[in-house]
Amino acid sequence: GEATAILAGDALLTLAFEVLSDHSEESNKTGESNKTGESNKSGESQKKSGSTNKEGSLDSARLRAVLELAKAVGWAGLVGGQSLDLAYEGAEIQDMALLERIHKGKTGALFMVSCVIGGLLGGATSEELKKLREYGEAMGLAFQHIDDALDNEHEKFAAEAREAVMKNLGRCEEISRGFEERGETLLELVRVFSDRMKKAV
Secondary structure (H helix, E strand, O other): OHHHHHHHHHHHHHHHHHHHHOOHHHHHHHHHHHHHOOHHHHHHHHHHHOOEEOOEEHHHHHHHHHHHHHHHHOOOOHHHHHHHHHHOOOOOOOOHHHHHHHHHHHHHHHHHHHHHHHHHHOOOOHHHHHHHHHHHHHHHHHHHHHHHHHOOOOHHHHHHHHHHHHHHHHHHHHHHHHOHHHHHHHHHHHHHHHHHHHHHO
């Protein structure tokens, strides 16, 4: 029922913080390596496993990832977006800017933080993280506008939304290609959303 669904959401949210902050597996591996005295091999292993990256240590990246997640699901993200959505429940939204503000706070925040966390743990540079953040926000908006079109919601904004989707997907494609081979997964998502948009038209 609804109560179980809410509890499941609470559990998954806290699990996300647990997964990000728990690096016992890396700690155990490092401890075993130190016991054998193979410090050089340990260093090489840590580099291969990603325990160091362009912006600092994996521990530092994990802390930043936790912060990004907290902001994305908090008052400035999911909670704020949902609160705004509830405030207009049953009322017709008259402003496209307000609609996008709600979408950015909910779906947009989820897409954005997913991209940023992936970048942080993957060793992205500050400039790459900036691009991933932009990609996530744009893709989140595109997703929600397409979803609205498929569900015949907010039809009064259909033309504006379609234009916004094409603009956002175009920007996402540009960002994806900037990552060259590493951006192939990002580019594939653009293709999937483009196909999905065709079904909504």
